[in-house]
Amino acid sequence: MRGGELVDWLMDPGVPFGRFQKDKWFHITKDGSAPGPHIVRALSKKIADDNINYRLNSQVVDLLMKDGKVVGATVKTGAGSYKVNAKAVVMATGGFSASHELVKKWAPEWVGRPTTGAVSLTGDGILMAQKVGAQTVAMQEIKANYLCHPLTARDGVSLTAITPYNILINHEGKRFVDEGHTSINFKSRAMMKQTGHEAYAIVDQTAMDNLKLMRNYAAAGYFVKANTVEELASKLKVDQKAFIKTMKDYMAACQAGNLLYC
Ligand SMILES: Cc1cc2nc3c(=O)[nH]c(=O)nc-3n(C[C@H](O)[C@H](O)[C@H](O)COP(=O)(O)OP(=O)(O)OC[C@H]3O[C@@H](n4cnc5c(N)ncnc54)[C@H](O)[C@@H]3O)c2cc1C
Numbered sequence: 001m002r003g004g005e006l007v008d009w010l011m012d013p014g015v016p017f018g019r020f021q022k023d024k025w026f027h028i029t030k031d032g033s034a035p036g037p038h039i040v041r042a043l044s045k046k047i048a049d050d051n052i053n054y055r056l057n058s059q060v061v062d063l064l065m066k067d068g069k070v071v072g073a074t075v076k077t078g079a080g081s082y083k084v085n086a087k088a089v090v091m092a093t094g095g096f097s098a099s100h101e102l103v104k105k106w107a108p109e110w111v112g113r114p115t116t117g118a119v120s121l122t123g124d125g126i127l128m129a130q131k132v133g134a135q136t137v138a139m140q141e142i143k144a145n146y147l148c149h150p151l152t153a154r155d156g157v158s159l160t161a162i163t164p165y166n167i168l169i170n171h172e173g174k175r176f177v178d179e180g181h182t183s184i185n186f187k188s189r190a191m192m193k194q195t196g197h198e199a200y201a202i203v204d205q206t207a208m209d210n211l212k213l214m215r216n217y218a219a220a221g222y223f224v225k226a227n228t229v230e231e232l233a234s235k236l237k238v239d240q241k242a243f244i245k246t247m248k249d250y251m252a253a254c255q256a257g258n259l260l261y262c
Helices: 003-011 035-049 100-106 124-131 184-192 205-210 212-219 229-235 240-255
Strands: 017-020 027-029 059-066 069-077 080-085 167-169 200-202
Touching: 003 017, 027 035, 059 080, 059 124, 167 240, 205 212, 229 240
Parallel strands: none
Antiparallel strands: 017 027, 059 069, 069 080, 167 200
């Protein structure tokens, strides 16, 4: 299924996608809230409406084969294991970001980096599929979210939400990458080269006003808040003088219509 068709398909049962992010490769909900809960709600309704049989807390541990074809799966639950025979099997077990071994094997560049993926993304489905002959490509191409909560590391900040609104500033108080660049990994790599392998994402009130998701992050205590650039500089671990200059240069450029790095 192509991305656009999938968005239409999700809007049908009620996901309120309404616009695209600047570069038109990410969709955003009308009020800027996180799409995940809307998607889960809409798909749950569809499952109920269509009377689809589904199982939670059930782990696929093996694929059943007959004449070289996948014809079912072995499922493990707290109450034991059983087999499911099926006309068709769709593997949708996600990626492998939670497996240190697989990250080391397929995407060593990102070993030891915090991941915002779910803990269940162990790549076990990929290994099961490979075991029965599935071919994989581009396994090194994992998406490395460069924005996460500094204390918990696991909690991601939505790139979709923040990309058009933030600038990234390192501990030296300088910008170091085009924040509007469409490659997330490009920005992650740039951040990994900075002092402490980290940087601050600076947003202003516009992001708060436009996106419910950002207001939720603020309510959850994700941000350091300040009323002036000088006050913000004093609250961050940055070269204050350089930070203030970077911010003022950037704001002056924006006001003059010359977006630096754009
Ligand atoms: C922080 C963050 C923000 C994101 N923001 C956006 C966004 O704004 N817009 C966007 O389009 N995308 C976004 N993404 C990406 C998007 O969430 C993923 O691309 C998408 O969820 C992948 O879907 P999937 O069905 O392939 O896998 P997943 O959603 O990862 O689902 C895989 C499922 O399989 C289960 N599973 C694994 N192994 C087994 C097993 N052996 N047996 C049974 N079940 C198993 C897992 O528990 C999981 O529930 C974001 C991702 C992250 C981490």
